[in-house]
Amino acid sequence: MKTRERILQASLSLFNEQGERQVTTNHIAAHLGISPGNLYYHFRNKEQIVAELFSRYEAQIADSLALPGERSLVAEDKVHYLETLFEGIWDYRFLYRELEHLLISDPALSARFRPFAQRCIAQGRAIYQGLVEAGILCAERTDPQALAQAMAINSWLLLTNWVSFVCSVVSSEPGQPLDQRLLRRGVHQVLALERGLLTPEAAVVVEQAMADFYQPLPGLD
Amino acid sequence: MKTRERILQASLSLFNEQGERQVTTNHIAAHLGISPGNLYYHFRNKEQIVAELFSRYEAQIADSLALPGERSLVAEDKVHYLETLFEGIWDYRFLYRELEHLLISDPALSARFRPFAQRCIAQGRAIYQGLVEAGILCAERTDPQALAQAMAINSWLLLTNWVSFVCSVVSSEPGQPLDQRLLRRGVHQVLALERGLLTPEAAVVVEQAMADFYQPLPGLD
Numbered sequence: 001m002k003t004r005e006r007i008l009q010a011s012l013s014l015f016n017e018q019g020e021r022q023v024t025t026n027h028i029a030a031h032l033g034i035s036p037g038n039l040y041y042h043f044r045n046k047e048q049i050v051a052e053l054f055s056r057y058e059a060q061i062a063d064s065l066a067l068p069g070e071r072s073l074v075a076e077d078k079v080h081y082l083e084t085l086f087e088g089i090w091d092y093r094f095l096y097r098e099l100e101h102l103l104i105s106d107p108a109l110s111a112r113f114r115p116f117a118q119r120c121i122a123q124g125r126a127i128y129q130g131l132v133e134a135g136i137l138c139a140e141r142t143d144p145q146a147l148a149q150a151m152a153i154n155s156w157l158l159l160t161n162w163v164s165f166v167c168s169v170v171s172s173e174p175g176q177p178l179d180q181r182l183l184r185r186g187v188h189q190v191l192a193l194e195r196g197l198l199t200p201e202a203a204v205v206v207e208q209a210m211a212d213f214y215q216p217l218p219g220l221d
Numbered sequence: 222m223k224t225r226e227r228i229l230q231a232s233l234s235l236f237n238e239q240g241e242r243q244v245t246t247n248h249i250a251a252h253l254g255i256s257p258g259n260l261y262y263h264f265r266n267k268e269q270i271v272a273e274l275f276s277r278y279e280a281q282i283a284d285s286l287a288l289p290g291e292r293s294l295v296a297e298d299k300v301h302y303l304e305t306l307f308e309g310i311w312d313y314r315f316l317y318r319e320l321e322h323l324l325i326s327d328p329a330l331s332a333r334f335r336p337f338a339q340r341c342i343a344q345g346r347a348i349y350q351g352l353v354e355a356g357i358l359c360a361e362r363t364d365p366q367a368l369a370q371a372m373a374i375n376s377w378l379l380l381t382n383w384v385s386f387v388c389s390v391v392s393s394e395p396g397q398p399l400d401q402r403l404l405r406r407g408v409h410q411v412l413a414l415e416r417g418l419l420t421p422e423a424a425v426v427v428e429q430a431m432a433d434f435y436q437p438l439p440g441l442d
Binding site for chain 1: 319320321322324325331334335338339342359362363368370371372374375377378379381382383385386389390409410413414415416417418419424428438440441442
C-alpha cells in the first residue's frame with residue numbers, strides 16, 4: 001500500500017478510536033513508524049488529512065442515497081438506506097463525535113459541510129417522495145412535498161446528531177469509545193419517524209426492522 | 222437591580238448576541254461599567270456565570286414540561302409545550318449555538334447536562350404517554366410505552382439540535398445572529414413527528430399549528 005493511503009487509513013482509525021482533537025500528525029507518523037517529514041510530504045497538516053477523509057465520506061454517502069432508478073421504492077429499501085447510512089456514520093464516526101468543534105476549528109471543512117448537508121436533505125426528500133409515490137407512505141391530510149421535506153430534515157437531524165447524543169447523554173463516561181450497538185438504535189429512531197404514515201403492508205416490514213434495531217439505551221430505557 | 226443580577230442579565234444578552242466563546246468577563250464588566258474586580262467579587266470566572274444561567278434555564282424548562290395533573294391532555298397542550306420549550310431555547314440560545322464546545326470546555330456543566338437531558342426525556346415520555354392515554358395519539362400496531370419513548374428521544378434530538386442546524390446548515394454566514402423566525406420552524410418539525418399518529422380531531426389542530434409555525438428555510442425549501 002502506498003504511504004499516502006497508509007497515512008489516510010491510520011488517521012481514520014486513530015481519529016475514530018481516540019477522537020480527532022487528541023490525535024496530532026506526530027502521533028500518526030509515530031503510529032506508522034515514518035518520519036514527520038515523510039508525512040508532511042504527503043499532507044501539509046491535519047486539516048488536509050481530514051479534508052481527504054471527508055471527501056471519501058461524502059462519496060460513500062452519495063452512493064448510499066442513490067435512488068434505484070429503474071423501479072419503484074419498496075419498504076425494505078428504506079431500512080436498507082438507513083443501515084447503509086449508519087454504516088457510513090460508523091466508518092467515519094470521528095466526524096460526528098465532535099462535529100461542531102471540527103467545523104468551528106476548520107473553516108474550510110465548515111464551508112464544504114453546508115452544501116453537503118443541503119444535498120443530503122434534497123436527496124432524502126427525493127427518497128421520501130419516492131415512498132409517497134410508491135404508495136408506501138400515505139399523506140392523506142397533507143401536501144406530499146411538504147411531508148417529504150419535513151421527514152428529510154428530521155431524518156438529517158437524527159442521523160447527524162445520534163453519535164453525539166449517545167456519547168453525551170447515554171454513555172456515562174464522556175471519553176468512552178462509541179458502542180456500535182448503540183449506534184444501531186439510531187436506525188430504530190429514524191424508522192419511528194414514519195410510524196402511522198405507512199400502509200399496513202409496509203408497517204409490518206418497518207415494525208419488524210424497528211424491533212431488529214432496538215437496543216436499550218443505558219440510563220434512558 | 223443588584224450588581225449580581227445585572228451581571229447575569231448582561232452576560233446572558235452578550236452570550237446570546239455574540240456567542241459565549243467571544244465574550245470574556247472583562248467584556249461583561251466593561252459593558253456594565255464596573256471594574257473586573259467588582260465582577261470577580263460576585264463570580265470567580267465565566268464558568269460560574271454560565272452555571273447560574275444554566276440553573277435558571279433548567280428551572281424554566283422543568284416548569285415548561287410540567288403535566289397539567291388535574292385533567293387529561295388535549296391536542297392544544299402539545300403545541301403549547303413546544304411553543305414554551307422553544308421560547309426557553311430562544312432565551313438561552315447561547316447554550317445551543319455551540320453546546321458541544323461548551324460541554325467539552327466546561328466539564329462541570331457537562332456533568333450537569335447528562336442528568337438534565339435524562340430528566341427532560343423522561344418527562345417528554347410522560348407527556349407522550351399522556352397523549353396516548355387521552356386518545357390523541359394512536360399507537361395501534363405498537364406498544365404505547367415504546368412509542369412514547371421513541372417520540373421523546375426524537376423530540377429531544379430535534380429540540381436541542383435545531384439552533385445549531387439553523388446556524389450551520391441554513392444560514393449562509395456562520396457568524397450571523399440567529400433569526401427567531403427560523404427557530405419557530407422547529408415547532409413545525411417536532412409536530413411533524415406525530416403526523417399520522419393523531420386522531421382526526423387532533424390532526425386538525427396539529428396541521429393548523431404546523432401551518433402557523435411554517436417558515437421557509439433559505440437554501441433548503
